[in-house]
Amino acid sequence: MSRRAKPLLPDDQVLKSKPARPRDPAQPNLPFDPMPTRVEPCLALLKTAPPKGADWAFEVKWDGYRLALHIEPKGVRIITRGGHDWTHRFPAIAAAAKNLGLGTAILDGEAVVLDEQSRSDFGALLQRSLGGRGGKRSSAASVFFPFDLLYFDGHDLKGAELSVRRHLLEDFLDGAIGAIQLSEEVHGDSTALLAHACSMGLEGIIVKHRDRPYRSGRAGDWLKIKCVQSESFMIIGYEQSTVACSGIGSLLLAGRKGHDWAYVGSVGTGFNTKNAEYLRATLDKLKTKQPAVPTQGQEPDLCPADIDRGNRVSWMDRRRQLRHASYKGLREVQDNAAVFDVSERLVG
Template identity: 60%
Template sequence: MTKPPRTPSKPLLGDVDAPIRSKARRRRDPAQPQLLLDPMPARIEPCLALLKPRPPKGPQWTYEVKWDGYRLALHIEPTSVRILTRGGHDWTERFPAILAEARRLPVSTAILDGEAVVLDAQGRSDFGMLQQSLGGRGGKRSSRDAIFMAFDLLYFDGHDLTGTELSSRRHLLEGLVPPDREEAIRLSEEIEADGEQLLRIACEHDLEGIIAKRMDTPYRSGRLGDWVKIKCVQSDGFVIVGYEKSAASFGGIGRLLLAARKGKELIYVGGVGTGFNERSASELREQMDELIIGKPAVDTGRKRDAVFVRPKLVAEIEYRAWTHDRKLRHASYKGLREAADGAEIYAFE
């Protein structure tokens, strides 16, 4: 199902079999006009995927696996590499394997868009494993297990590619990060399949979902619909407003109490009591105990043995559906989102 690298009629990288080079291989003809180089931007706001219930159809759409990790941008320059989060925070030192591999890429200047992930034994991205490798939310540990799944190229050898259509950006990216690469920087491969069929296969393999992208559009920051995400299981961020104690559960957490946004207010959406392990529950309990308040920030109804906390922590929660009174059904805790990763709280329209 995976597409082979394209072989264009007019190669964009010179000879197809030649290595990618950043310097001219022969002296420039003085009669040839000087090509202007675009200044390298300090940061590019990411293109975000719009959630849709079903995959779009049409030849202009291409598909990829939806990765469950931290959105990153790799800024490669001749003497330095920066790794920036979705929110623009510098996490260069937190991904040493990705940093070392970025320095080895055969390019002088580039900005790669992608996702840092940790893969489980079946090759699926696992957000909880990534968080634990980084020391949990607010932790300062470096992750040597994380790899970077590259899915776009925004700047390349002195040229801004954001105004170029995705098909051309992907061609250049595949030359820089080949599809068979198994290092700390890998290609998020395009998959040639019917969108509905691909979604069904992704769900059967317990993947989070798929991403559909328009091949004929430039790179536009924000959530404008050029990229669409279709999930197998709903997964969103909810703010923790407290927890119910339990002596029989990991970390003494029987159930987290969660809230979503409605306008400028927070409203209670139920709780979650599964998805924890001993380590994640212990780390979560430690952070919540620093935020304890006497009265709940939202009306949670009568709760037995409840401890209320300031609404500062955002939990990523998987769930199957909503009840008629706007409570989560079949919810499971995945981990805490970082503010640096754009920890968005689910909002009712």
């Protein structure tokens, strides 16, 4: 039986979500706007601590694939952050979207796979659904959590403030269960919410300014505060395993540095034998004679690879080297995940 996911809503009434407000029947009739074929997503800016005050709204930070759900009279499209059509990859979400009874809408959200505690599990999303070998499977287990409404009933809502967009979104999603569920706003002290999220093993929280329009890019209207710091890096090579000659001992990683690349260290934990074999087979097809990025005196048995895929690991310390890193999986090229930028981290 489908269940509703409320990982940040325990018995404590301080953290209980407020009920959705009723629709205002006096809302004006606005002229129809053309429906965008794609909207560049609004991105959250990483911060170490959450802001306080009534101007900010708080949500769970989901760990999955950022998607835009386009509902049109002619059908449903599910678009990745990079603009690729993944409707065929999420059949359960597409079917649920058709049953919402909406004429036209664009919902911004995250597709995840939930564990038994209703926490998003990125590894499970890759291994049980989208990952596979070649990433060609479809996902019947994924749940789409919309957290914003960009277009609705013929009206472009990107210029409206977040509180208005959320009001409309809650109207038709409140109480929904199954493959599409509202990413609920949670209420309480921001520091307590973050601590509670971390104690539950969640990735963190997202903080959004209630009065801001929807602006593409990382404008600072949305913030992300993480419990365990994780970012996407580029794999530039690997070091052979000292145990298995056909295995991988560690992956060498790079981050962006303006328009260039910078070596940030390696990761040697988090992948099992099956992961290592798949990575080795994939990387061996992409070997180059010279490292794509200088590796600062690594061992000579490295197999450099110029590969356009990121993997999720913990972020760098001030010495520009990864510390206590753990591999979480390969992201798809179409996902267009933002690769960690060393320049931004040094400035911030």
